[in-house]
Amino acid sequence: MELPVEDRRSSPYTGYTRAHWEAVADGLLRTAWRWATPGGALLDLPGRPSVSGVRSDGLEGYARTFLAAAFRVAGAGGADPHGWIERYASGLAAGTRTPDRDDAESWPRILDQHVRGQPMVESASVALGLRLTRPWLWDRLEPDVRDRVEGWLRGALRHTPAPNNWYLFPYSVAGFLESVGRGDAETARARERALELLEGWHHGQGWYSDGDGRAFDHYNGWALHLYPVLDEHLTEGPAVSDHGPRLREHLDSFGLFFGSDGAPLHFGRSLTYRFAAGTAVALGAVTGHTPLAPGTSRRLLSGTLRYFLDRGATTPDGLLSLGWHGPHEASLQGYSGPGSPYWASKAFVALLAPADHPLWTATERAAPSEGPDRAIALTAPGLLLQSTGADGIVRLHNHGSDHVSPHEGESAGAEDPHYGRQAYSTRTGPCAPGNIADNHLAVHLDGAGSVRRRIRPLGAGQGGSGEPGTDWGWAASAHLPVFAGGPPTVPGLRVESVTFVRGHHELRVHRVIGAPPGATVSQTGWATGPEETVRSGLYGLHGWTGRETVRAPRGTAYTRWALVPRLTAGATGTGLYAAVATLTVVPEPEGEPAGVEPASALTVEYADTGSLRVRWTADGALTRIAFDPLTVVHEPAGDSSSATGS
Secondary structure, eight states: OOOOOOOTTTOTTTOOOHHHHHHHHHHHHHHHGGGBOTTSSOBOOSSOOOTTOHHHHHHHHHHHHHHHHHHHHHHTTTOOTTOHHHHHHHHHHHHTTSTTOTTTTOOOOOOOHHHHOHHHHHHHHHHHHHHHTTTTTGGGSOHHHHHHHHHHHGGGTSSOOOSSGGGHHHHHHHHHHHHTTOOOHHHHHHHHHHHHHHHHHEEETTEEOSSSSOOOSTHIIIIIIHHHHHHHHHSSSOOOSSHHHHHHHHHHHHGGGBOTTSOBOOOSSOGGGGGGGGHHHHHHHHHSOOSSOHHHHHHHHHHHHHHHHTTTOBOTTSOBOSBSSSBOGGGOOTTOOTTGGGGGGGGGGGGGSOTTSHHHHSOOOOOGGGSSOEEEEETTTTEEEEEETTTTEEEEEESSOOOOOTTSOTTOSOOOHHHHSSEEESSOOOOOTTSOOSSOEEEEETTEEOBOOSOEEEEEEEEOOSSTTOOEEEEEEEEOOBOSSSOSSOTTOEEEEEEEEETTEEEEEEEEEEEEEEEEEEEEOOOBOTTSSEEEEEEEEESOOEEEEEEETTOOSSOSSEEEEEEEEEEEEEEEEEEEEEEEEOSSOOSSOOOSSOGGGEEEEEEOSSEEEEEETTTOOEEEEEETTEEEEEEOTTOOOOEEEO
């Protein structure tokens, strides 16, 4: 991939300009098309096949790269120096000629999600690509090809999607068909149903759950905001919905989801989509629904694009690999196939902003993570953001997202490491399955440790004087510990948790209620490895009696193997356990994780089974946490007015 010379005058942080974005899009497309079938209907990219099968994977390669090509050509006003439109037009004709013929390069039909649903996902990218490039592609197709394409797309309107963001795929298909004069009652129903569900999934602060339940992750931006806001942007006439204002509200805090190195928070599923994490930022800049300055938006977008390109996201032959930096199996899901990473194409919605748009002409400005320490409590999703400007690391403390269907029992299924952990960051990933769980409070019975599945948020808050370094925040939740290999739950056993953050310190307080005789508890910290320049610290303040370091040989997305600090203690009845965790940068990698902050950073003044009072050694501030009722109060030294609670 050949990129233009960096422009450090207009882009002092990344060096990237609009020309770099065009070059990346062209490079990814050029490489992917080397694996096209003769008619161009399938891009049979090499790599691990998904559970949907090889032909579905080939359609995925076509559809997702088509989205990148559509943004590229539409953003250039139809200019197409590489002939992408001709290639995708050929693929449309070949793919819809004889659907479901195994001996041809035809596209699989769109069926119900539980039968063979992946083509429904790809129908949205095909529909959006056609809508974006209508004057240069759709309007020039032969009438019989247009009819065949419509017939294939209508399968999305006539079959049942998965009960989540998938409902926005027939919504997007219907939007395209209506835009070319092919709308009817069927398209109207698909759009109405999707918007009805979307309203029910909105929890506030611009956050949608991915379906019923409490699954909050990057899908909020690259799916649940993208499809309705882009639809309105492409529709003539003024928008009258709440979609744009909700995107603006989401972006008010979402800028802090990226570290100073450009990394998005490693949290949630489908992380192999990589720089698609910036889609909402680009969409806000293109549509005007953003509180971010244009220079800040470009800093975030180019920062995350460059982050992955500089860290091996593409293979030696130029393909996006299945993983995070490079290939990484534990970051994948069963539906991940060779074409899956190309949903990263959604970030190229930024190219819909023309060259003279402020997104490209304004000078890059610092990212939110490059300012002073910050804490943002997002009460709607139950998430707490913590940023330490000195090192540019962003941490997310999870007290509300669990990816558990509300139709499942409390004990059904297993924990998902991408949702069940207590904390995530822009510099660490969860340990791979089969290793110790990082950032986790576990109850142990007869050798079995509990997992954290359904998370019930209890509250969140933040405060500070507005001066640098004064921000603090907290979030709280409750869950029932779930066990494998025996009775899944223990009657009366539950855990209530509070995370209080200030600077780079994380005060983690848990109340374990109803622990049976012989039970033990453990708390783990961040997983880091010797190849990294970040180190994890975990120190017991109250209730903990043991401390050790545990190996995680399968590592994380950031290190081939990892070390995890762990605290342990006995547990019977009700007990309170408090610890301080840290994640900090050190100058050079070292063989063993060293404590970077002593436990004396906080002094326990009082503790019982339901409350805790700690003094901050550096400035004498006081933090009080109680569970009955839940109350969190923080008082700067000499001031009793700064308080929050629920």
